[in-house]
Every structure is written in C-alpha cells, then in structure tokens.
Amino acid sequence: MITTEIRLDHESAIAHAVSVTRQAARELDLTPLLTERAAVTASELSSNIVKHTHGGVLLVQPEPVGGLELLALDRGPGMDDVARCLADGYSSAGTLGSGLGAVRRLATTFGIFSHPRRGTAIFARFGAAPSAARTGTLRLPAAGEDHSGDAYTLVETADATLVLVVDGLGRGAEAARVSRSATEAFLLDPGRPLPQAMEAIHAALRNTRGAAATAVRLPRDAAEVEFCGVGNVNAVVLDGDGPPVLMTPQPGTLGLRIPPFRRQTAPLPAGATVVVHSDGIAPGWSRAAGGWMFTQAPPLLVGLLARDHRRYRDDATIVALREW
Known part of the structure; x- marks a missing residue:
C-alpha cells in the first residue's frame, strides 16, 4: 500500500479523509474499535487543519511495524503551548471540545511538533500495541x-x-x-x-x-x-x-x-x-x-x-x- 495524500483546503475534504481512513483500516485488518478510533482521529485532525490553517494534508498509510498511521501536516500558525493544546477541553476557537487531547487518547502511539513559525506535524498510529516510534x-x-x-x-x-x-x-x-x-x-x-x-x-x-x-x-x-x-x-x-x-x-x-x-x-x-x-x-x-x-x-x-x-x-x- 502506498501513502495516500488528502489535501485539506475545504470542509468537503474532511468526509473524504474519514472515508479513506476507514477503507485503509479495513485493508490492514484493524479491529472495528481501532477502525473507528482512526476515523474519529482523521476527522479531528482534518477539521483542525481546515478551520485553523490555510490548508494542509492528511497522509494515510500502513504503520512500519503493523497497523495504520495518520500524519497531519500544515504550515499554519502553529501552537505556542503544545501542552495546553493537548489538555482536555481546550479549543483554539474558544469552544468546548476535546480536540488534540482526544486524539492522543484514541491513538495507540501519538506524537506532535508545532511552532508558531514552522507549522504543525502530528502522527497518530493505530495498532495492537504502542510502538517506540523509532x-x-x-x-x-x-x-x-x-x-x-x-x-x-x-x-x-x-x-x-x-x-x-x-x-x-x-x-x-x-x-x-x-x-x-x-x-x-x-x-x-x-x-x-x-x-x-x-x-x-x-x-x-x-x-x-x-x-x-x-x-x-x-x-x-x-x-x-x-x-x-x-x-x-x-x-x-x-x-x-x-x-x-x-x-x-x-x-x-x-x-x-x-x-x-x-x-x-x-x-x-x-x-x-x-x-x-x-x-x-x-x-x-x-x-x-x-x-x-x-x-x-x-x-x-x-x-x-x-x-x-x-x-x-x-x-x-x-x-x-x-x-x-
């Protein structure tokens, strides 16, 4: 399976990202629970890019050690305080929402980079067990x-x-x-x-x-x-x-x-x-x-x-x- 790239420049792309993620999860034989967790994560990551940046991409692919990986990339405003953005209930739009905190909980393995001048990169993996991400x-x-x-x-x-x-x-x-x-x-x-x-x-x-x-x-x-x-x-x-x-x-x-x-x-x-x-x-x-x-x-x-x-x-x- 090659990496599938989904460009996120309009709200209509969010549903497409969810559909592609579900299909990839099924092809990789993920459990129904992991499939739905991956789909929710795809929706959250894609929504964040569409709403808060000038566009970005979601990459959907097999995880190197088995499972599914989502990788969200943008050149948006980035985050001044990543730890705060990962807290439950935080929303940069000022509305109640679990946001990235939920993504971290849903994923088997999770990682993030963000900087106000360098944009954001987030990976979320879904597999049988957490990986060392090496x-x-x-x-x-x-x-x-x-x-x-x-x-x-x-x-x-x-x-x-x-x-x-x-x-x-x-x-x-x-x-x-x-x-x-x-x-x-x-x-x-x-x-x-x-x-x-x-x-x-x-x-x-x-x-x-x-x-x-x-x-x-x-x-x-x-x-x-x-x-x-x-x-x-x-x-x-x-x-x-x-x-x-x-x-x-x-x-x-x-x-x-x-x-x-x-x-x-x-x-x-x-x-x-x-x-x-x-x-x-x-x-x-x-x-x-x-x-x-x-x-x-x-x-x-x-x-x-x-x-x-x-x-x-x-x-x-x-x-x-x-x-x-």
Missing part, C-alpha cells in the same frame, strides 16, 4: 500517478536493522514492478554483506529499465552504520542538531551499468537518526533544513521532509530510523 516511513507517488516507482523494505535481524530503498527508473506501473523485483531479491538473503546484496539486485534487474537503490545496515552492537548505494537514493546520518553526515552513493544503474560495489561506513552516535530517501526529496534538504528538524521523532521527521522538500514531479520515498 522508525518513520513515507511512500508517495508523483503527482497524478496511481503507482509509485519507489519501494522500501525494513528487516529486523538478531543483530541489526536493515533498510533498502529502491527507485525504479521512470514512473508508473513498470517502475513499480522493477522496484518490487529489487526488494524481492534483497529479501532472499538480507543478512548477506551489503555489496553481495546489491549484486543480487543487479542480477535480478537485468533486462529491465533498471533502478537506483541504497541499502543500509544499523548494527545493534556497533558505533557505525554500513551503507552501499548506486544511483540517486541518498542517505544521511543526523546527530542531534549537529552537522549532517552524507553517505554518497556510487554512480550507475542497477540492472544496466554498475561500478564495483563499495561498502561504506559512517559514525553512528547514540540516539542518531539515519534517513534514506529517493530523489523525490530534494538532495540538498540537509543543508537547507534547520537543526530543529533533525531532532524530531522519525515519523514527524519524514512528514516535515515531505512537506518542505518534496519534488512533486517524482515519486518520493523516505525511511528514517533512530539508533536505539
């Missing part, structure tokens, strides 16, 4: 497309977390098939060394239009992250509000023309976040974004990246993982 993902198709030519996969092993992000050349259904073939090849043996995994993907993509891809391994017992990439899928290590560390992929196209694969490493301080993304996110975002963005929880970070640095003509996929 992973954030988005998979948005290019404007006007029904398919995304990007794909990602996350794998947890006994000693590491692995992520693969693939960008099939071009757009549409054929690019989606190429990306799917790449992830299937990776998943046949995700524990092998990253250069060997990329070789397997290259072999699987021969006689196709080809793809760019980056694989990252975050070991549980090491102070560095491993990286191997070809093409325009980039990776960045964020350590608090310090300078980002860019991991540069090698030139080439998997399935067509490749260099000898090279395993790279970068320091992985405690609490650092690794972001892997396709070129639907402008590659200069880590220089243009303020340090305030780097410290956000991964679900909020990927939403803010898409809000502020997305290229709408391209498919956009982002995976953010925070070191435990």
Whole structure:
C-alpha cells in the first residue's frame, strides 16, 4: 500500500479523509474499535487543519511495524503551548471540545511538533500495541500517478536493522514492478554483506529499465552504520542538531551499468537518526533544513521532509530510523 495524500483546503475534504481512513483500516485488518478510533482521529485532525490553517494534508498509510498511521501536516500558525493544546477541553476557537487531547487518547502511539513559525506535524498510529516510534516511513507517488516507482523494505535481524530503498527508473506501473523485483531479491538473503546484496539486485534487474537503490545496515552492537548505494537514493546520518553526515552513493544503474560495489561506513552516535530517501526529496534538504528538524521523532521527521522538500514531479520515498 502506498501513502495516500488528502489535501485539506475545504470542509468537503474532511468526509473524504474519514472515508479513506476507514477503507485503509479495513485493508490492514484493524479491529472495528481501532477502525473507528482512526476515523474519529482523521476527522479531528482534518477539521483542525481546515478551520485553523490555510490548508494542509492528511497522509494515510500502513504503520512500519503493523497497523495504520495518520500524519497531519500544515504550515499554519502553529501552537505556542503544545501542552495546553493537548489538555482536555481546550479549543483554539474558544469552544468546548476535546480536540488534540482526544486524539492522543484514541491513538495507540501519538506524537506532535508545532511552532508558531514552522507549522504543525502530528502522527497518530493505530495498532495492537504502542510502538517506540523509532522508525518513520513515507511512500508517495508523483503527482497524478496511481503507482509509485519507489519501494522500501525494513528487516529486523538478531543483530541489526536493515533498510533498502529502491527507485525504479521512470514512473508508473513498470517502475513499480522493477522496484518490487529489487526488494524481492534483497529479501532472499538480507543478512548477506551489503555489496553481495546489491549484486543480487543487479542480477535480478537485468533486462529491465533498471533502478537506483541504497541499502543500509544499523548494527545493534556497533558505533557505525554500513551503507552501499548506486544511483540517486541518498542517505544521511543526523546527530542531534549537529552537522549532517552524507553517505554518497556510487554512480550507475542497477540492472544496466554498475561500478564495483563499495561498502561504506559512517559514525553512528547514540540516539542518531539515519534517513534514506529517493530523489523525490530534494538532495540538498540537509543543508537547507534547520537543526530543529533533525531532532524530531522519525515519523514527524519524514512528514516535515515531505512537506518542505518534496519534488512533486517524482515519486518520493523516505525511511528514517533512530539508533536505539
């Protein structure tokens, strides 16, 4: 399932957001109770954007660890006092209402960022149990497309977390098939060394239009992250509000023309976040974004990246993982 984006610029969009959320919850086999909680949350978040901002979006998608995730994004006036806005009975319109306090109670996992000059981002997850929110993902198709030519996969092993992000050349259904073939090849043996995994993907993509891809391994017992990439899928290590560390992929196209694969490493301080993304996110975002963005929880970070640095003509996929 790709991420569904609902533009919230009119009251009529609220009912659409609720309908899309209910349908997604059913496709993900959520219980009737969680489905209704998600629908109420979609209504509340969408209503807040329509009533109190100049427009925004609600993103509806599978949660990375199972379940449903809603992500509300706007560039509105933001909140001076988030804690006060989360209190039961508070309403910025001056009317009685449970508002964001109810959203926090309804969601299995909840997070918020808001600033008077930077707008608001809110995520609400609905699943069997609360999650640590150390992973954030988005998979948005290019404007006007029904398919995304990007794909990602996350794998947890006994000693590491692995992520693969693939960008099939071009757009549409054929690019989606190429990306799917790449992830299937990776998943046949995700524990092998990253250069060997990329070789397997290259072999699987021969006689196709080809793809760019980056694989990252975050070991549980090491102070560095491993990286191997070809093409325009980039990776960045964020350590608090310090300078980002860019991991540069090698030139080439998997399935067509490749260099000898090279395993790279970068320091992985405690609490650092690794972001892997396709070129639907402008590659200069880590220089243009303020340090305030780097410290956000991964679900909020990927939403803010898409809000502020997305290229709408391209498919956009982002995976953010925070070191435990």
